[in-house]
Amino acid sequence: MNDLQRYNQFSKSRRKERALPTTREVWLYTRVSSKNQKDNYSLTCQKEAAQKFANEKGYQITEEFGNINESASSDYTRKEFYSLISKVKKTRRKPFGILVYVINRFSRSGGKAISILNDLVENLNVHLIEVSTGLDTTTDEGMVAVLEKLIDAKKDNQNRLKHTIPGMKKFVKSGHYLGKVPIGYDHFGPRVVDPAKRGIEQKIVINEDGLKLKRAWEWKLQGFDDVEIIKRLNAVGVKITKQNISNMWRRPFYCGIQKNALLEGNPIKGKWEPLVSEEVFWGVQQILDGNHQGYHIQTENESRPLVGTLYCPKCGKKLTGYIVRKKKRHYYKCQKCRGVSIAADSSQKVKTLGAHEMFLALLSSYQMDEKYIQPFKIQLQKTFQSMKAETFMVRKSYEKQLSVLQAELETLDERYAYGKINDDVLYDKFRTKKLAEINAVREKIDDTEIEISNLSYFIDKSIELSQNIHKNWQLGNLEIRKRIQKTVFPEGIVVDTTSRTYLTKNVNSLFLAKSQFMKTSSDRKEKLPTKNDEELSLVAEGGFEPPTFGL
Numbered sequence: 152m153n154d155l156q157r158y159n160q161f162s163k164s165r166r167k168e169r170a171l172p173t174t175r176e177v178w179l180y181t182r183v184s185s186k187n188q189k190d191n192y193s194l195t196c197q198k199e200a201a202q203k204f205a206n207e208k209g210y211q212i213t214e215e216f217g218n219i220n221e222s223a224s225s226d227y228t229r230k231e232f233y234s235l236i237s238k239v240k241k242t243r244r245k246p247f248g249i250l251v252y253v254i255n256r257f258s259r260s261g262g263k264a265i266s267i268l269n270d271l272v273e274n275l276n277v278h279l280i281e282v283s284t285g286l287d288t289t290t291d292e293g294m295v296a297v298l299e300k301l302i303d304a305k306k307d308n309q310n311r312l313k314h315t316i317p318g319m320k321k322f323v324k325s326g327h328y329l330g331k332v333p334i335g336y337d338h339f340g341p342r343v344v345d346p347a348k349r350g351i352e353q354k355i356v357i358n359e360d361g362l363k364l365k366r367a368w369e370w371k372l373q374g375f376d377d378v379e380i381i382k383r384l385n386a387v388g389v390k391i392t393k394q395n396i397s398n399m400w401r402r403p404f405y406c407g408i409q410k411n412a413l414l415e416g417n418p419i420k421g422k423w424e425p426l427v428s429e430e431v432f433w434g435v436q437q438i439l440d441g442n443h444q445g446y447h448i449q450t451e452n453e454s455r456p457l458v459g460t461l462y463c464p465k466c467g468k469k470l471t472g473y474i475v476r477k478k479k480r481h482y483y484k485c486q487k488c489r490g491v492s493i494a495a496d497s498s499q500k501v502k503t504l505g506a507h508e509m510f511l512a513l514l515s516s517y518q519m520d521e522k523y524i525q526p527f528k529i530q531l532q533k534t535f536q537s538m539k540a541e542t543f544m545v546r547k548s549y550e551k552q553l554s555v556l557q558a559e560l561e562t563l564d565e566r567y568a569y570g571k572i573n574d575d576v577l578y579d580k581f582r583t584k585k586l587a588e589i590n591a592v593r594e595k596i597d598d599t600e601i602e603i604s605n606l607s608y609f610i611d612k613s614i615e616l617s618q619n620i621h622k623n624w625q626l627g628n629l630e631i632r633k634r635i636q637k638t639v640f641p642e643g644i645v646v647d648t649t650s651r652t653y654l655t656k657n658v659n660s661l662f663l664a665k666s667q668f669m670k671t672s673s674d675r676k677e678k679l680p681t682k683n684d685e686e687l688s689l690v691a692e693g694g695f696e697p698p699t700f701g702l
């Protein structure tokens with residue numbers, strides 16, 4: 152995958168969405184400079200304006216810093232500023248942002264201020280908010296505007312432009328990193344915030360902690376929770392807080408991706424060594440988003456096979472399962488939305504339909520009356536006649552190769568995670584090789600169009616399976632059930648728990664074709680015959696793969 156755009160979801164605008172519900176608490180920093188009288192706006196006025204702004208925006212000012220004459224030319228000789236920054240770093244209860252009347256109240260130190268701001272926004276998820284304009288760093292555009300103002304403040308101060316947006320852009324675009332590197336890395340080279348000193352010397356390397364954190368990612372993939380991972384890390388000498396570890400999972404930096412407001416929404420590959428592969432990074436994202444597809448998680452339960460297939464009608468998230476032990480009844484429910492809940496099995500007492508019975512009914516609805524099967528087969532044959540034979544077989548064999556390679560990779564990772572491979576260099580070498588092989592096969596698969604040989608055999612087999620799909624689901628074990636669900640409804644189904652109906656999103660093309668065919672066939676008596684060629688065009692375009700479910 153070379154789609155770097157997907158890292159944009161970790162940009163500040165997305166972070167804002169996450170940050171908003173957590174807290175509306177903000178801190179206030181006020182300052183008047185002792186030297187430069189002309190840009191002074193009294194402390195009382197700054198405070199009043201900030202309070203008014205906070206009221207309007209629904210912020211709550213919980214801490215105040217400043218209230219004093221401090222020169223902003225050197226950040227760390229300012230006592231109040233220093234205590235603000237160190238407190239924001241230390242505190243567990245981080246504010247959403249820091250209010251300043253105008254940006255130059257925050258700092259006039261230019262490069263240092265940029266570094267501090269980067270640290271605040273990127274590492275601590277604390278924003279800078281300008282009261283006079285409402286500008287803030289929650290979006291990329293806002294971040295760039297604030298950086299520009301910080302540079303201007305420096306320019307005013309020294310009357311000399313040392314840092315420029317174009318200069319920083321160039322630096323960042325060349326894959327260099329601006330600001331403080333996250334835990335697990337050491338940063339060598341010149342002070343990177345100073346463009347004048349920027350050279351090719353920047354070196355960001357994985358340190359010893361980093362090597363251990365690498366394992367943490369693997370543990371995360373295996374479904375261990377943060378508490379357990381922190382415990383394990385502690386045991387090998389890495390101290391990390393819950394907050395820091397949850398920040399780590401969301402930072403594309405760790406898979407070598409550079410995303411910075413200055414890149415204007417075009418993330419690039421950074422010049423540092425990734426701690427984990429992009430594959431691992433995205434695997435962890437799936438787990439964080441509650442989407443465990445492709446990763447085996449221990450919480451699976453035989454009694455709740457539809458976990459992973461059912462989606463919430465309100466928020467679109469996957470439903471989770473739980474059991475009411477007293478009643479010995481299983482349920483599916485949305486973690487987020489109140490009232491979205493459905494019993495797994497029907498109740499004879501209350502006479503309500505459970506999720507499983509509803510699902511069986513849905514599957515049976517694709518069962519075709521015997522009299523339609525022959526004409527449907529002929530129709531399918533026609534539809535696929537244009538497809539060439541060999542390509543399909545070739546594709547099948549590539550797919551087999553791919554699953555073997557993926558299993559090998561998994562075994563390798565597992566061995567590493569459990570400490571059976573102690574040589575990191577060797578592990579990386581194996582892993583890179585395996586990934587390259589996987590990519591090569593994937594490309595080959597993409598090259599093949601889906602075409603079918605041995606057409607009538609596949610059609611017969613597929614139809615036979617599809618006709619009995621509800622029975623197979625009913626009799627199948629958890630694995631078979633999941634496979635059926637995934638094949639027929641690759642994107643899952645939405646359950647309306649109020650009306651007790653399922654809404655299908657994306658249906659396997661054979662099942663879609665069947666339902667289309669049944670519809671047009673039953674209509675046929677009343678209506679004029681439709682043009683046969685058009686009926687299944689959708690199937691041909693979307694590519695058709697006979698579902699075998701591995702049964």
Ligand SMILES: [Zn+2]
Nearest residue numbers: 463466485488
């Ligand atoms: Zn929901």
